[in-house]
Amino acid sequence: MEPEKEKWINDVLRSLDGLQRAEPNPFLYAKIYNRLTGREVPDRVSLRTAWLTVASFSLLALLNWWIAVGKPDAVHSPTSPLSSMATEMQLYPTTDQLYDTWTE
Amino acid sequence: MTDSSDLSALLDATRQGNETAFHRFYDATKSRVFNTALSYVRNREDAEEITQDVFLTVFRSGDAFRGDASVTTWLYRITVNAALDFLKHKKRQKRFAFLTTLFDTHTGAVLHEPVDPMHPGVVLENQEQAAILFRAIDTLPDKQKTAYILTRIEGLPQSEVAAVMASSVGAVESLLQRANENLKKQLADWYQSNRP
Numbered sequence: 001m002e003p004e005k006e007k008w009i010n011d012v013l014r015s016l017d018g019l020q021r022a023e024p025n026p027f028l029y030a031k032i033y034n035r036l037t038g039r040e041v042p043d044r045v046s047l048r049t050a051w052l053t054v055a056s057f058s059l060l061a062l063l064n065w066w067i068a069v070g071k072p073d074a075v076h077s078p079t080s081p082l083s084s085m086a087t088e089m090q091l092y093p094t095t096d097q098l099y100d101t102w103t104e
Numbered sequence: 105m106t107d108s109s110d111l112s113a114l115l116d117a118t119r120q121g122n123e124t125a126f127h128r129f130y131d132a133t134k135s136r137v138f139n140t141a142l143s144y145v146r147n148r149e150d151a152e153e154i155t156q157d158v159f160l161t162v163f164r165s166g167d168a169f170r171g172d173a174s175v176t177t178w179l180y181r182i183t184v185n186a187a188l189d190f191l192k193h194k195k196r197q198k199r200f201a202f203l204t205t206l207f208d209t210h211t212g213a214v215l216h217e218p219v220d221p222m223h224p225g226v227v228l229e230n231q232e233q234a235a236i237l238f239r240a241i242d243t244l245p246d247k248q249k250t251a252y253i254l255t256r257i258e259g260l261p262q263s264e265v266a267a268v269m270a271s272s273v274g275a276v277e278s279l280l281q282r283a284n285e286n287l288k289k290q291l292a293d294w295y296q297s298n299r300p
Contacts, residue, residue: 009291013284015233016257020225024138024152029130031152032159033123 111175119166130159136176136258137183139225143253144187146238147221150194157186173267180260180268184250240290248283251276 111132117125134155141154161182169178226234241249247269254265255276266276 005292005295008295009288012233012237012291013287015230015237016226018227018230019223019257020227021135021139022142022148022151022224024134024155025148028134028152028155029127032130032156035156035160036163 108174108176112171115162115166115169115175118163126163129162133176133179134159137179140180140183140253140258141187141190142223142225143257144191144249145221146223148224150190154183154186154190157190158183161186177264177267180254180264181270184254184268188246188250236291236294237287240287240294243290244283244286248279248286251279252283252287255280 111129114125114129114132118129137158138151138155141151141158142148145151145154158179162179169175173181222231222235223238241252244252250269251265254260254268255262260268262273262276262280266273269276
């Protein structure tokens with residue numbers, strides 16, 4: 001084996017020398033005790049909640065897609081500019097034709 | 105209060121439901137349980153989860169301690185089994201969960217920890233090399249991994265490692281030798297593919 005490679009391997013194998021001891025969270029005993037006495041309070045979101053969130057967002061996205069793409073007729077209002085103007089001016093003709101050009 | 109007979113007395117009192125004794129037992133032994141777990145999983149959250157499981161086991165099945173080994177040996181045995189079970193469980197979940205990139209399938213928590221967590225006790229200047237070594241340790245078979253962690257990282261004498269693993273000193277020596285060979289092979293491969 002090349003000396004450089006061998007030195008590197010030995011350095012890596014020695015990299016855990018002087019590893020410091022770590023201490024657990026000071027509240028860990030309280031968590032254990034709570035689990036023992038059945039008073040465990042979940043401090044994280046449960047898997048069920050995560051799945052419900054994903055399902056809700058999926059449903060919301062699906063409904064949005066269905067409204068935007070699947071039902072274009074229902075979304076588009078058939079209101080013509082002429083009808084809008086007539087409504088705005090409080091004219092209530094029986095038809096879209098404001099006056100009959102063939103009478104009088 | 106780390107003497108084996110004291111620990112035995114505390115365990116006896118714990119078995120009878122004495123909460124103060126259990127607290128003292130926890131204080132006397134939490135460091136070795138937590139650090140052993142940390143050597144397997146390398147991040148605080150998972151190590152604390154394993155530590156919780158270990159002490160729950162101690163409290164609930166203290167009767168299982170028959171006194172044929174020392175209390176610390178028995179405790180190390182529970183810790184090693186809990187850590188290996190935890191790793192297996194995690195590996196199984198990674199195989200099928202398509203949402204693991206978003207949520208931790210064990211707890212449902214949104215993942216925010218780095219993919220390759222670093223043992224908090226590693227000296228700063230050694231972190232890069234220690235990360236490579238831990239990745240290599242991860243690939244070892246369970247028995248070699250346990251022998252290596254308990255001897256080289258936890259610093260236990262081979263006789264105690266043999267007791268923890270319910271094996272002989274010779275078998276532990278052999279496991280350590282194979283673990284070293286495998287690690288050197290892994291590291292040599294890593295050197296070939298990552299160094300000029």
